Amino acid sequence: xxxxxxxxxxxxxxxxxxxxxxxxxxxxxxxxxxxxxxxxxxxxxxxxxxxxxxxxxxxxxxxxxxxxxxxxxxxxxxxxxxxxxxxxxxxxxxxxxxxxxxxxxxxxxxxxxxxxxxxxxxxxxxxxxxxxxxxxxxxxxxxxxxxxxxxxxxxxxxxxxxxxxxxxxxxxxxxxxxxxxxxxxxxxxxxxxxxxxxxxxxxxxxxxxxxxxxxxxxxxxxxxxxxxxxxxxxxxxxxxxxxxxxxxxxxxxxxxxxxxxxxxxxxxxxxxxxxxxxxxxxxxxxxxxxxxxxxxxxxxxxxxxxxxxx
Numbered sequence: 001x002x003x004x005x006x007x008x009x010x011x012x013x014x015x016x017x018x019x020x021x022x023x024x025x026x027x028x029x030x031x032x033x034x035x036x037x038x039x040x041x042x043x044x045x046x047x048x049x050x051x052x053x054x055x056x057x058x059x060x061x062x063x064x065x066x067x068x069x070x071x072x073x074x075x076x077x078x079x080x081x082x083x084x085x086x087x088x089x090x091x092x093x094x095x096x097x098x099x100x101x102x103x104x105x106x107x108x109x110x111x112x113x114x115x116x117x118x119x120x121x122x123x124x125x126x127x128x129x130x131x132x133x134x135x136x137x138x139x140x141x142x143x144x145x146x147x148x149x150x151x152x153x154x155x156x157x158x159x160x161x162x163x164x165x166x167x168x169x170x171x172x173x174x175x176x177x178x179x180x181x182x183x184x185x186x187x188x189x190x191x192x193x194x195x196x197x198x199x200x201x202x203x204x205x206x207x208x209x210x211x212x213x214x215x216x217x218x219x220x221x222x223x224x225x226x227x228x229x230x231x232x233x234x235x236x237x238x239x240x241x242x243x244x245x246x247x248x249x250x251x252x253x254x255x256x257x258x259x260x261x262x263x264x265x266x267x268x269x270x271x272x273x274x275x276x277x278x279x280x281x282x283x284x285x286x287x288x289x290x291x292x293x294x295x296x297x298x299x300x301x302x303x304x305x306x307x308x309x310x
Contacts, residue, residue, distance in 0.1 A: 001024075001025050001026075001080075001081035001082050001102070001181065001184070001185050002025070002026050002028050002078070002079070002080050002081050003019060003025050003026065003027050003028065003080055003081065003082055003083065003084060003181065004027075004028055004029045004030070004031060004061075004075065004078060004080040004083045004100070005019060005027055005029075005030050005031070005049075005053075005083070005084050005085075005086075006030070006031040006032070006083055006084070006085040006086075006088040006092075006104070007030070007031075007032060007049040007085065007086040007087055007088055008032050008033045008047045008048070008049055008087055008088055008089045009047065009048055009049070009087050009089075010048040011086070011087055011166055011167075011170045012048070012049050012086035012087045012088075012170075013048050013049060013052050013170075014170045014171050014173075014174040015084065015086045015107055015170070015173060015174040015177045015178075016030070016049060016052055016053070016086075017052070017174065018174035018175060018177065018178040019084065019177070019178055019181065020056055022178050022181070022182070024181070024182060024185065025181055025185070027056075027058055028058075028059070028078050028080060029058060029059040029060070029061055029074075029078055029080075030049060030050065030053035030058050030059070030060050030061065031061045031062075031063070031066075031071075031075075031083075031088065032046075032047045032049045032050045032053075032060060032061070032062055032088070033047055033062065033088070033089050033090065034062045034063075034064055035047070035050075035062070046060075050062065061074060061075075065090070066090055066091070066092050066093060066096050067093045067095060067096065071096075072095060072096060072099070075096065075099050076099055079099075080099070080100045080101075081100060081101050081102050081185075082100050082101070082102040082103065082104075082105060082181065082184060083099075083100045083103070083104040083105070084104075084105050084106075084107070084177055084180075084181060085104055085105065085106040085107065085139065086106070086107045086173070086177065092104060092139060094141060097139060097140070097141070102184055103138050103139065104138070104139040105136055105137070105138055105139070105149065105177070105180060105181070105184070106136065106137055106138075106139050106144070106146075107134060107135075107136055107173045107174075107176065107177045108120065108134065108135050108136075108137065108144055109121050109132075109133075109134050109166065109169045109170075109173065110124060110132060110133065110134070110135065110202070111131075111132060111133045111134075111135060111151055111153065112135040112137060112144060112148055112151075112194050113144075113145075113194045113195055113196075113197075113198050113199040113200075114198055114199075114200050115132075115200055115201070115202040116143050116144035116145065116199065116200070116201055116202060117143065117144065117201050117202035117203050117204070118202065118203060118204040119202045119203065119204050119205045120132075120202040121162045121165050121166045121169065121227075122162045122202070122205050122227045122228065123200070123202035123205075123227070124156070124165075124202075124227075125156065125160065125161075125162055125165065125223060125226050125227035126223050126224055126226075126227035126228075127223075128219070128223055129156055130155070130156055131153055131154070131155055131156060132153070132154055132156055132165070132169070133151055133152050133153040133154050133169070133172075134151065134152050134154070134169050134172060134173035134176055135148050135149075135150070135151045136148065136149040136150050136151075136173075136176055136177055136180040137149060137191065137194075138191045143201075145194060146191070146194075147191030147192055147193045147194065148191060148192055148193075148194055149180045149183065149184070149189055149190075149191050149192075150176055150179065150180050150183070150189070151176070152172045152173065152175075152176045154168055154169055154172060159226070160226060161226045161227075161229040161230065162226065162227050162228070162229060162230070162231075163229060163230045163231075205227075205228060205231075205232055206232075207232055207235075209228075209232075210224065210228040210232050210233060210234045210235055211234075211235060211236070212224055212225065212234050212235065212236045212245055212308075213309075214236070214259040214260035214271060214272065214273050214274070214307075214308055214309050215259040215260075215273070215274045216273060216274050217273060217274050217275040217276075218250040218251070218273040218274075218275050218276045218277065218278050219250055219275070220273075220274075221248060221250070221273050221278055222248055222249070222250050222278060225245050225246070225247065225248050229246060229247070233246075233284075234246075236260075236308045236309055237308065237309060238285075238300075238306075238308055239300075239306075241285070241286045242286045243283055243284070243285055243286070243308070244283060244284035244285075244290075245280065245282075245283055246281075246282035246283060246284060246290055247281040247282040248271075248278040248279060248280055248281060249278060249279045249281055250276060250278050251270070251276050251277050251278060251279060252276055253276075254270065254276060254277040255275070255276055255277070256272075256277075257270060257271065257272025257277050258272045258307070259272050259273055259274055259307075259309070260272060260273075260307035260308040260309040261305065261306075261307050262297075262302050262306050262307060262308065263277070264294075264297045264302050267294050268294060269293040269294055269296075269297045269302075271308055279293075280293035281293055283296050285300075
């Protein structure tokens with residue numbers, strides 16, 4: 001089939017690579033978000049997908065809005081059979097959805113209908129799921145509600161961050177998306193409507209969602225930290241300034257600390273929660289680089305009874 005691939009961040013690159021390497025399909029063009037400011041100089045930088053497409057000598061389309069007539073006209077000229085999508089980052093209007101003969105097929109990082117929305121991996125981790133996965137489905141106008149072509153599953157490991165899990169899903173999902181394209185071309189694969197039961201939503205994680213409540217149980221504190229790492233970053237407040245929490249470890253044998261109360265050992269830092277304490281392993285003070293929590297504690301000289309939180 002002639003394909004136009006739509007995607008933007010690094011997590012979409014493995015799927016593009018899988019399609020380029022398949023040998024069965026022609027990736028005629030790539031659609032991605034416009035260049036965005038990045039780094040300290042806020043210089044405009046092309047998306048990871050755009051950079052990979054340019055390396056491969058593929059035409060790159062960067063519409064400000066997918067309903068822009070210039071973009072739609074070019075898409076009609078290319079006349080793709082199908083448009084695979086991975087984390088493109090913009091809603092596709094019906095006028096665009098109608099152009100490819102076999103539609104737009106999205107690789108979504110959840111086991112649909114669970115976790116429809118922008119942040120499925122983060123919500124899955126924060127909710128304590130033990131298994132997640134990726135799904136390919138035919139895009140329709142509803143939010144991630146189209147019929148499903150295929151799925152792969154992935155166990156969630158006890159120390160997984162959303163970054164860890166998303167990396168594994170990106171590679172597993174790349175194979176699924178390539179196989180889905182093959183099955184659509186062969187006529188051997190047919191999309192199945194999603195169940196009406198089990199629908200959960202995964203809206204974008206806001207900064208406030210990443211605020212750690214130390215009155216919550218230790219397991220919840222750990223899930224929020226892992227789910228919000230690397231982005232947007234779990235955080236609390238210490239001495240009136242924001243402190244990012246990069247890694248913590250729940251303890252089962254310490255319950256003597258009040259929620260947020262800090263205790264410093266020779267090489268360890270502990271914080272109380274609503275249940276058991278957690279050990280702080282890596283933190284990032286405001287305006288500084290990530291560091292081991294023990295080094296941070298030595299630098300700030302924590303006094304007895306000091307706490308994390310407002």
